[in-house]
Amino acid sequence: MAESAASRAPAGPVLPERMRAARLDARGRVEIAEMPVPRPGPGEALVRLRACGICSSDLLDWYVAGKARGGPFVFGHEPAGEIVAFGPGTQPPPGLEVGSRVFVHHHAPCMACAACRRGDYVHCPVWRRPGLIPGGMAEYAVVAPQVLQHDTLPLPEGAGWEVGVLVEPVACAVHALRRAGFEPGWRVAVIGAGFMGQALGLVARAWGAAERAVVDRLPGRLAWAARRWATLVIDTGDEGRPGAVAGGAGGGPGMEPAATADGHAGERAAGNRGGGTPAGTGRAGTGPGAVAAATGGGGGGRATPVPWLRPGPGADAQAVARMLEDRWGEGADLVLVTPAGEEPLRLGIACARPGGTVVMFAPTAPGCDPAIPGYDVFFREIRLVPSYSAGPGDTRDALALLAAGQVPAAELVTHRYPLADVATAYRQVKDPAALKVMVEL
Structure with missing residues (x-):
């Protein structure tokens, strides 16, 4: 009897049911929480995050209080990891597949609206939508369709996770010089x-x-x-x-x-x-x-x-x-x-x-x-x-600078902590001895 197409299709990855994530509350207190591993929907991808940087904005009282109005939230928007699954019917952009090691932006534009046509990507209404769910300081995250298509970038072969972690902040520097x-x-x-x-x-x-x-x-x-x-x-x-x-x-x-x-x-x-x-x-x-x-x-x-x-x-x-x-x-x-x-x-x-x-x-x-x-x-x-944040062109220029060593990622990441010590990592950011603090997931 002939084997059916469905039986010949490769089985999807076996994903865990639960994962760990770091959350901030309105008072800036950090906790490790267990939560379900999210599943990607149509047009989305699931990434096993491996590292995430801590941005100084995560220490701003007014920013944290605003984000935490609905309760503790998963913070972190400087992640890197590997793609482990795509949602139903997802057509990934060229160069991305299961197993790809990637930088993932937490926002991305639609590339079609009036703001995008002007190159003002950070003012695109779609850009304002969450692009990384639940956030970067988690073991797994779903990548929204606009981010997958427009600002998920494969890392150079042999690059450390710190290269991916620094793409977003270095892109903000690129954006500032471009704006100027x-x-x-x-x-x-x-x-x-x-x-x-x-x-x-x-x-x-x-x-x-x-x-x-x-x-x-x-x-x-x-x-x-x-x-x-x-x-x-x-x-x-x-x-x-x-x-x-x-x-x-x-x-x-x-x-x-x-x-x-x-x-x-x-x-x-x-x-x-x-x-x-x-x-x-x-x-x-x-x-x-x-x-x-x-x-x-x-x-x-x-x-x-x-x-x-x-x-x-x-x-x-x-x-x-x-x-x-x-x-x-x-x-x-x-x-x-x-x-x-x-x-x-x-x-x-x-x-x-x-x-x-x-x-x-x-x-x-x-x-x-x-x-x-x-x-x-x-x-x-x-x-x-x-100068606020960065768009897709900025992240690509930032990755090129990091890959060329013109921005030395391994030197700029001065402190590394495991997820279990994320509260210590969060405090470390306030230490003048630190430049970039990275949490390994």
Whole structure:
């Protein structure tokens, strides 16, 4: 008797019934919960997530409280994993199949509406719909049809999960430079040297920025930037000095300097795995004075001295701006402001040249409206450009930069934790020793 087509069809994957996921409540408390493994519907895919980064937005009180109005929610939107199943009738895009190792965006546009035709993908109504269910900090997640078709990307062969984890945040940096109208040869200043400040500086370098200044008060983060991408360091780190800039989430104290063989201060290595056990130790001079910085892409190349400047006592935003002008002849063509709030934004405006561009990279809380120096902005014709999230073109450019090593994923992921220690990982993000914290699922 002839075998039927149905009996010849390969059996689908055997999926578990339950999975673990990390949830946040309205007070920012993290818990591990068990929940059913979701099943993909028509047009969808199921991904076994293997790693997810923690974004600093997951620490914002107003953001978490808004997301948790309906109860604890699965957080995380920087995931990577492997496709394990497709829903009924799903036609995956070329290059994706069961077993593909992928980056998955948590949002994607329809590619057909008026916003998409303008290239304003983050304003597409479909983009606003959840694209990763229940979220990135879970062992399994369903990928919505628009995300599967337009922003699920196969990872390069041999790439670690950290490459996939960093696609979304690096894409946000790509989007910011694109929104600013960046051109090769520009002089760029980055305010704040947390993870996103480092990503912005690395992308600016890869795209041909002629000069790249970093402004922060944390010596370890400044040293990291000086070694990888910065050509000028402005250290505002004297605690209590007017005009000091808070860099990174929380604006906490800097990394504890450690003495090196040549007598300079050096940063403690931030590479931790599971429970905070150091994975290695590295040191670099943090000034004041010159710092040896790599000039090749991704941290390699010839070492050259990077000027390390400190404003004097009582210095304000204008003093920092004068340092740029003294070095470059005028202010920055582009200033990328990563901390939220009025003080960093005013500093960014002061550091821009006449006719320059200032990117507001981080949101303020609802109802918090920073005052800007309107007279100065008007007569110096400063362009203020907000930059929110990223679209499909940005993620592809980000993956290319990561694959080429121009954005060194393994170095930027400074701490790794298993899902069982996700609460510790969440707290680690607030530590100035951390750049990107990744949870392995």
